[in-house]
Every structure is written in C-alpha cells, then in structure tokens.
Amino acid sequence: MKIRKVAILGPSKRFLSGVSYYTIRLSNALSAYVHVRTILFRNMLPKRLFPGWKRVGENLTYLEFDKRVEVHEILDWNNPSTWLKAFNLMKDCDAVILEWWTSSVAHMYLSVELLNGIFAEIPTVIEFHEVIDPLESSILPIRIYSRVVGKVIRKLADHYVVHSEMGKKLIGRVYGISLDKISVIPHGLYDHYKRVEGAKEKLGIKENFVILFFGLLRPYKGVKYLVKAFESLPKEVLEDSRLLIVGETWEDRETTKLIANSKYRNKITVVNRYVPDNEVSLYFSASDVVVLPYTRASQSGVAHIAMAFGLPVISTYVGGLRESLSKYKGTIFVKPMNADELAEAIVKAYRNGRKRFSPPKDLSWNEIAKRWIKLLNQL
Structure with missing residues (x-):
C-alpha cells in the first residue's frame, strides 16, 4: 500500500x-x-x-x-x-x-x-x-x-x-x-541556523580561537574533562583561546565547581541558561571548534548543528557519534574521559586554522x- x-x-x-x-x-x-x-x-x-x-x-x-x-x-x-x-x-x-x-x-x-x-x-x-x-x-x-x-x-x-x-x-x-x-x-542536519557576521565582536570575545561546548550540562556530557584539557593547553594556545560553555546546568554541579575554581577562570565564559535560536547562531558563528566530550551518547543534535556550520568537531569515540560523525571530514575523534587526548585534539584544531568542511549529503x-x-x- x-x-x-x-x-x-x-x-x-x-x-x-x-x-x-x-x-x-x-x-x-x-x-x-x-x-x-x-x-x-x-x-x-x-x-x-x-x-x-x-x-x-x-x-x-x-x-x-x-x-x-x-x-x-x-x-x-x-x-x-x-x-x-x-x-x-x-x-x-x-x-x-x-x-x-x-x-x-x-x-x-x-x-x-x-x-x-x-x-x-x-x-x-x-x-x-x-x-x-x-x-x-x-x-x-x-x-x-x-x-x-x-x-x-x-x-x-x-x-x-x-x-x-x-x-x-x-x-x-x-x-x-x-x-x-x-x-x-x-x-x-540542523541547518536552519544562519551564520552571524562579526559574532566574536558582538560577544565581546578578544581571543582568536574559540572552543565551544553547547548543550545541557549533565554528568555524562563529560564537560569536566574539557575544562581539564583547556587548563593543560600549551601557553601560546591557551592565551589565544577562549572556552565557551553554553548550556543550562541540570545535574552537573561538579563541572560548575571546577570552572569556578579554575586558575584560568578569566578565560572561560559560561552561559548558564537555555538560549533562543538567534543566540545559537551567534555562538556557533563565533566558534572555531565544537567539542563533544561525552562519556556516552546515542546521538547529538549539537553535532548536526556544528556540521551544518562546517566547523571542526572534536568528539569522543562513543555510541552513535562514531557513525554520525565518521563521514564528516572535520571530525577529530578522541577516547572518552581522557583530558590529555582532548587537549592534543584542541591543539591540532588550533594549528589547522579556520578550515571549514562540507556536511555529508546523506544527512x-x-x-x-x-x-x-x-x-x-x-x-
């Protein structure tokens, strides 16, 4: 029928x-x-x-x-x-x-x-x-x-x-x-978001390299490993970078405490709320790499926004992310719960400059x- x-x-x-x-x-x-x-x-x-x-x-x-x-x-x-x-x-x-x-x-x-x-x-x-x-x-x-x-x-x-x-x-x-x-x-793909020109300036970001985590803060998202990785970046990369964490905190109090006590707190921007669509476009337009440090995942809508923007993506090699991002040439995979490997991937993305990638057509x-x-x- x-x-x-x-x-x-x-x-x-x-x-x-x-x-x-x-x-x-x-x-x-x-x-x-x-x-x-x-x-x-x-x-x-x-x-x-x-x-x-x-x-x-x-x-x-x-x-x-x-x-x-x-x-x-x-x-x-x-x-x-x-x-x-x-x-x-x-x-x-x-x-x-x-x-x-x-x-x-x-x-x-x-x-x-x-x-x-x-x-x-x-x-x-x-x-x-x-x-x-x-x-x-x-x-x-x-x-x-x-x-x-x-x-x-x-x-x-x-x-x-x-x-x-x-x-x-x-x-x-x-x-x-x-x-x-x-x-x-x-x-x-979540390709309904439009690129915003001059996004870094509109957010008051002076650093050249912006590392974005986007989404609800929950323990399985592994953001604490991203914070630790950021703190261990080489001095010249760290000084030129800003960690942008955008998302409503639900259960992950450990990460919020880690950020508050970080010696590089002045290099970390936290937007602790659910943001409307016009701001989603702004934050992704301002970013140079998106990081998905999840310890487990079936899928990630954030990955599909990042691909639509053509941004490089650093993702842990877990769950459905392995499949959804494997065809995307901008992906750097790392082991979950490994801050050192995550830091190495961030440095690699930094060295690659502002290269953009085409999303897979089958998405x-x-x-x-x-x-x-x-x-x-x-x-």
Missing part, C-alpha cells in the same frame, strides 16, 4: 528540546511527499518537575511547521480525553510515528497504542532518541516503571527506528526486539524523508 497520510506524535515547542526541533524538521521533510498530521504534547508532566520549568512556554525558536503540515497541540499527560482525541486524529492515517525520548510520555503512548490495536490497527513505528534517559535510570522507581511500561509499549509497535547501528543493537538487547524489526535512519532532510517514505511503504 502506498502511504498517503502519516501521523507523528512528539513534543511541542512549549517544552522545547532537541526532540521538539526534530519533530518539526521531520514533519516538514515528510510533508513534501505525504500529508502529515502532527499531534503534539501540550503538557508532558507537572511543570515543576521539568528541570527547565522556568522557560516552559517561552518562545525560544523561530523554527515553524511547514504550512502543509496539519498541527494539533492537544496532548496532556493527565487528561485521558486528550489521548482519545489523539487517537481519533490518528485513525484515518496510513502510519503512525511515535517519538520516544522519555518515560514521562509512556502512559499516553500506551493508551493510543491500545486504542489503535482494538479499533484501527494502523502500522506504528517508534523512533528512539533515547533508550533510557540517564537521569531517569538513576532513580529506581522511574527506572523500573520505564523498563516495564516501555517493554509493553514496544511490544505493541510494528517497527522501530534508531539513528545508528549502535542504537539498533542496544534497543534489541535491552528490550528483546528482533533486529529485523529495527531500521537505522540517521538524524538530519539532508530530503534524503531522510525518502528513507522514511520507503520504510513506511514497506509496512
């Missing part, structure tokens, strides 16, 4: 995250080929439980849905009538895509899947952005809930999509899913959409 109408369930811009951006970009890309009905979460959990609750509802992005996409922001975590509304919007579609990144949406997905199984039997695909969130896995009741309910939800789906071969093996092992029911479709959203359409038609 040829797919004509697709429903996508994911987060709205109200609880803005990387998955919100992804939902918009995927919806827009697919709308060039099929009718897309995107059903969004209006309220995902009690707002105060969201680590970034103070910014909930703020207009932080200029990214919008294509006018061809039919958008319904209706789902509430505590209102079963909205789950029924979501199913009623799904039931005349040819396929459903559920974006999975947190167990806080598990009960809503379970409800719409049960309704689908009883009344419609529409082919359903779960797209994994996380197998289990690191914060959730550290809290015993949530970890148990996520595993149990997650397994039930996944048994009800017809197919699964991940962004890397590593992710495929991981969810197959963790949830007992047959590998022939899992497809790998890469994460598209364009049009190519991503074609792979999705092929998969959905097979279902």
Whole structure:
C-alpha cells in the first residue's frame, strides 16, 4: 500500500528540546511527499518537575511547521480525553510515528497504542532518541516503571527506528526486539541556523580561537574533562583561546565547581541558561571548534548543528557519534574521559586554522524523508 497520510506524535515547542526541533524538521521533510498530521504534547508532566520549568512556554525558536503540515497541540499527560482525541486524529492515517525520548510520555503512548490495536490497527513505528534517559535510570522507581511500561509499549509497535547501528543493537538487547524489526535512519542536519557576521565582536570575545561546548550540562556530557584539557593547553594556545560553555546546568554541579575554581577562570565564559535560536547562531558563528566530550551518547543534535556550520568537531569515540560523525571530514575523534587526548585534539584544531568542511549529503532532510517514505511503504 502506498502511504498517503502519516501521523507523528512528539513534543511541542512549549517544552522545547532537541526532540521538539526534530519533530518539526521531520514533519516538514515528510510533508513534501505525504500529508502529515502532527499531534503534539501540550503538557508532558507537572511543570515543576521539568528541570527547565522556568522557560516552559517561552518562545525560544523561530523554527515553524511547514504550512502543509496539519498541527494539533492537544496532548496532556493527565487528561485521558486528550489521548482519545489523539487517537481519533490518528485513525484515518496510513502510519503512525511515535517519538520516544522519555518515560514521562509512556502512559499516553500506551493508551493510543491500545486504542489503535482494538479499533484501527494502523502500522506504528517508534523512533528512539533515547533508550533510557540517564537521569531517569538513576532513580529506581522511574527506572523500573520505564523498563516495564516501555517493554509493553514496544511490544505493541510494528517497527522501530534508531539513528545508528549502535542504537539498533542496544534497543534489541535491552528490550528483546528482533533486529529485523529495527531500521537505522540517521538524524538530519540542523541547518536552519544562519551564520552571524562579526559574532566574536558582538560577544565581546578578544581571543582568536574559540572552543565551544553547547548543550545541557549533565554528568555524562563529560564537560569536566574539557575544562581539564583547556587548563593543560600549551601557553601560546591557551592565551589565544577562549572556552565557551553554553548550556543550562541540570545535574552537573561538579563541572560548575571546577570552572569556578579554575586558575584560568578569566578565560572561560559560561552561559548558564537555555538560549533562543538567534543566540545559537551567534555562538556557533563565533566558534572555531565544537567539542563533544561525552562519556556516552546515542546521538547529538549539537553535532548536526556544528556540521551544518562546517566547523571542526572534536568528539569522543562513543555510541552513535562514531557513525554520525565518521563521514564528516572535520571530525577529530578522541577516547572518552581522557583530558590529555582532548587537549592534543584542541591543539591540532588550533594549528589547522579556520578550515571549514562540507556536511555529508546523506544527512539532508530530503534524503531522510525518502528513507522514511520507503520504510513506511514497506509496512
């Protein structure tokens, strides 16, 4: 059967995250080929439980849905009538895509899947952005809930999509899913940000070489190793460099303390908040290298912004980053949790000057959409 109408369930811009951006970009890309009905979460959990609750509802992005996409922001975590509304919007579609990144949406997905199984039997695909969130896995009741309910939800789906071969093996092992029911479709580039001229001057940066870490500060992001690497740079490189750490601190108090006590604190700029799109463009335009010092990772939206800007990327050789960045000629891979090797990579990027690189063509959203359409038609 040829797919004509697709429903996508994911987060709205109200609880803005990387998955919100992804939902918009995927919806827009697919709308060039099929009718897309995107059903969004209006309220995902009690707002105060969201680590970034103070910014909930703020207009932080200029990214919008294509006018061809039919958008319904209706789902509430505590209102079963909205789950029924979501199913009623799904039931005349040819396929459903559920974006999975947190167990806080598990009960809503379970409800719409049960309704689908009883009344419609529409082919359903779960797209994994996380197998289990690191914060959730550290809290015993949530970890148990996520595993149990997650397994039930996944048994009800017809197919699964991940962004890397590593992710495929991981969810197959963790949830007992047959590998022939899992497809790998890469994460598209976040190329909607525009370069800003004179960005260093606008930020008041006098150094020639800017090292950027961008994203939420969480322990598994490994930022403490980046700070240690920065402190160990050769004197001539250190004097000409600025470490720019841009991201909201969630759990990583160790890193913030390390920065505060650093003898090179005056060479480190910390922007401890979630930044809107216009500032994202500014920080990436001002930077000369992006560092992803993660100790574990399934994927990174930051890497896909960096590639879109053509910036060199220093990344640890972990998880899905190995695959998503292996085709990008601007990548320097290092071992995780190794500040010395990280420092050597920074020096190498410094010596290379301001060389820019072309992103892999297979990461364009049009190519991503074609792979999705092929998969959905097979279902």
